[in-house]
Amino acid sequence: ASADPAKGAEVFKKCTACHTINQGGANGIGPNLYGVVGKPHGHLPNFAYSDALKSVPGNWDFDAMDAWLTSPRKYAPGTKMTFAGLGNAQDRANVVAYLNSQGSN
Numbered sequence: 001a002s003a004d005p006a007k008g009a010e011v012f013k014k015c016t017a018c019h020t021i022n023q024g025g026a027n028g029i030g031p032n033l034y035g036v037v038g039k040p041h042g043h044l045p046n047f048a049y050s051d052a053l054k055s056v057p058g059n060w061d062f063d064a065m066d067a068w069l070t071s072p073r074k075y076a077p078g079t080k081m082t083f084a085g086l087g088n089a090q091d092r093a094n095v096v097a098y099l100n101s102q103g104s105n
């Protein structure tokens with residue numbers, strides 16, 4: 001099945017304890033995620049990212065986001081994101097489509 005941003009919005013409910021995604025939204029336990037797709041890792045100047053995440057090269061393209069959401073601690077050992085990950089590939093594709101729909105990239 002192709003990625004469905006509306007279904008991804010449902011998956012994103014697992015993220016809202018720590019993340020906002022509205023434009024200019026506040027950082028919480030995690031950084032605001034508006035427009036994050038395509039950006040470098042740890043791009044917000046007003047969020048205290050881990051060195052672990054900031055030291056991963058590259059940008060948040062689909063493959064990077066898919067790997068991150070599969071296992072944050074394997075993608076960036078030492079990350080502050082204490083979230084086990086999403087084991088279901090369709091859920092990951094849908095939530096990345098949702099992230100991609102929130103903000104211009």
Ligand code: HEM
Pocket residue numbers: 011012014015016017018019029030031033036040041042043044048049050051052053069076078079080081082083086095
């Ligand atoms: C970082 C997505 C769940 C806490 C990030 C980043 C993304 C992301 C894309 C990197 C942002 C950037 O580089 O600017 C998601 C998604 C989630 C989720 C899609 C749900 C499927 C959570 C949860 C928590 C959390 C539940 C809290 C328990 C954090 C923290 C960071 C982070 C603390 C910063 C990591 C670091 O600096 O090492 N998240 N997240 N996230 N997230 Fe999440």
